[in-house]
Amino acid sequence: MTDTQQVDLVVLGLGPGGESVATEAAGAGMRVVGIDERLVGGECPYYGCVPSKMMIRAANSLAETRRVDGLAGTAEASPAFDVVARRIRDEATDDWDDTVAVERLEKAGVRFVRGHGRLVGPGVVEVGGTRYVASVGVVLNTGTAPAAPPVDGLADTPFWTNREAMQATTAPASLVVMGGGAIGAELAQAFARFGSRVSVVEMAPRLLALEEPEASEVVARSFATDGIQVLVGATVGAVEHADGRFAVSVTDAEGTDITLDADRLLVAAGRRPNLSDIGLDTVGLDPAARTVETDERMRAGEKLWAIGDITGEGAFTHMSMYQAGIAVRDLTGADGPWASYHAVPRVTYTDPEVGAVGLTEEQARDAGVDVRTGSTPLGSSSRGWIHGPGGDGVIKVVEDRAAGHLVGATSVGPAGGEVLSMLATAVHARVPTMVLREQVLAYPTFHRAVSSALADLDG
Numbered sequence: 001m002t003d004t005q006q007v008d009l010v011v012l013g014l015g016p017g018g019e020s021v022a023t024e025a026a027g028a029g030m031r032v033v034g035i036d037e038r039l040v041g042g043e044c045p046y047y048g049c050v051p052s053k054m055m056i057r058a059a060n061s062l063a064e065t066r067r068v069d070g071l072a073g074t075a076e077a078s079p080a081f082d083v084v085a086r087r088i089r090d091e092a093t094d095d096w097d098d099t100v101a102v103e104r105l106e107k108a109g110v111r112f113v114r115g116h117g118r119l120v121g122p123g124v125v126e127v128g129g130t131r132y133v134a135s136v137g138v139v140l141n142t143g144t145a146p147a148a149p150p151v152d153g154l155a156d157t158p159f160w161t162n163r164e165a166m167q168a169t170t171a172p173a174s175l176v177v178m179g180g181g182a183i184g185a186e187l188a189q190a191f192a193r194f195g196s197r198v199s200v201v202e203m204a205p206r207l208l209a210l211e212e213p214e215a216s217e218v219v220a221r222s223f224a225t226d227g228i229q230v231l232v233g234a235t236v237g238a239v240e241h242a243d244g245r246f247a248v249s250v251t252d253a254e255g256t257d258i259t260l261d262a263d264r265l266l267v268a269a270g271r272r273p274n275l276s277d278i279g280l281d282t283v284g285l286d287p288a289a290r291t292v293e294t295d296e297r298m299r300a301g302e303k304l305w306a307i308g309d310i311t312g313e314g315a316f317t318h319m320s321m322y323q324a325g326i327a328v329r330d331l332t333g334a335d336g337p338w339a340s341y342h343a344v345p346r347v348t349y350t351d352p353e354v355g356a357v358g359l360t361e362e363q364a365r366d367a368g369v370d371v372r373t374g375s376t377p378l379g380s381s382s383r384g385w386i387h388g389p390g391g392d393g394v395i396k397v398v399e400d401r402a403a404g405h406l407v408g409a410t411s412v413g414p415a416g417g418e419v420l421s422m423l424a425t426a427v428h429a430r431v432p433t434m435v436l437r438e439q440v441l442a443y444p445t446f447h448r449a450v451s452s453a454l455a456d457l458d459g
């Protein structure tokens with residue numbers, strides 16, 4: 001028999017945004033139930049942002065020792081992956097245990113239920129034989145899971161996704177990475193720096209295909225320095241696993257068939273939204289859809305809100321948190337500001353980092369913007385030149401010529417994600433390009449190169 005309980009709010013899925021909504025709503029006096037079938041906090045703290053950046057930080061320290069030669073003498077590093085694996089296990093993820101996060105949630109007044117929840121109608125969620133009827137409604141934050149493309153033989157092999165990669169205790173001697181987007185590129189470089197022989201297979205004609213082509217070029221140069229084999233415009237036809245080794249059949253950009261042989265295969269070829277089994281049909285939504293459509297208040301239907309990766313507005317922790325803040329304002333009857341997506345920042349933490357905000361040149365042109373662009377290689381700036389090895393990069397700005405402000409920008413360099421902040425402010429606040437040009441920028445910073453990119457707008 002199903003037990004029924006009256007509450008105010010149900011948060012289904014506790015990724016970074018869901019955890020935040022549940023905590024804030026309970027703080028505002030609501031009776032809140034938070035449901036998660038895996039770990040409270042979602043992908044980011046356990047299998048995503050945090051452990052991957054810890055691995056990258058470690059890998060980059062090794063790369064820096066290799067740059068000593070041209071700068072300060074000689075240095076020798078002996079990579080030991082177990083050091084970072086231990087840090088990820090003990091410091092970042094508590095051995096993939098969310099006890100602390102659950103206690104924090106319960107201390108904030110949220111009733112936590114572990115299990116697979118499903119909507120059974122507007123404002124009603126069932127989990128583990130209990131039906132929660134919410135007077136205010138339900139917030140969906142079910143996120144995504146790694147997707148495995150329909151490649152012959154793949155499903156029968158012990159391939160890695162980001163989840164297994166984050167739990168690795170050793171760096172494999174050889175690794176094939178399927179997918180050269182942000183996740184694939186970050187992990188490919190990290191493992192290569194720990195000594196793995198890495199090949200990246202990407203279907204698109206370049207790495208980081210969603211970013212500016214200039215960014216892809218810089219990252220491709222860096223991958224060449226790291227000894228990473230990059231096959232772009234290439235497709236994986238079949239995967240086999242025998243005697244502990246993978247054989248990955250690839251057709252390269254020229255149509256030549258090759259077989260990559262490796263100890264491990266990491267599939268980083270997209271994410272699958274957790275939407276098919278959460279009862280969307282019971283609230284009039286399509287369970288086969290890739291995203292849940294939301295309005296500017298994150299409302300998705302009657303007594304229904306959605307936040308995070310499933311909204312399709314950017315699969316980033318900062319997006320999940322941003323949308324959480326909006327949903328909480330709406331739930332508690334506060335005023336806006338409501339959602340706006342014209343200045344979404346994103347950073348790929350390769351070395352050099354690729355920071356970007358707003359539209360790329362191509363996206364702006366496709367949107368019918370009267371585009372003017374300016375760019376400058378970081379190496380031609382004082383700081384890029386002083387930096388020497390590892391100082392490769394580029395700044396690119398995309399202006400709406402008629403409006404006279406930036407609609408997008410890219411910052412690639414050793415501190416690309418940090419330099420991005422001034423560009424993100426410019427795009428967010430639609431700062432007139434003229435005003436940006438008047439700004440005094442400290443010498444010799446990396447961000448000072450922004451002034452050269454702005455000057456280049458004039459051609």
Ligand SMILES: Cc1cc2nc3c(=O)[nH]c(=O)nc-3n(C[C@H](O)[C@H](O)[C@H](O)COP(=O)(O)OP(=O)(O)OC[C@H]3O[C@@H](n4cnc5c(N)ncnc54)[C@H](O)[C@@H]3O)c2cc1C
Binds near residue numbers: 048115141
């Ligand atoms: C390797 C990697 C690196 C990344 N690096 C970055 C980065 O550097 N910066 C950044 O901003 N983003 C990064 N991301 C993306 C980031 O992890 C996500 O955008 C972020 O976790 C927000 O996701 P979310 O809020 O949609 O929910 P998720 O984090 O996906 O969490 C959803 C939760 O819902 C639960 N759930 C799903 N369905 C149900 C159900 N029916 N019942 C109960 N519980 C359910 C799941 O168990 C999960 O805990 C990275 C991702 C990966 C994979």
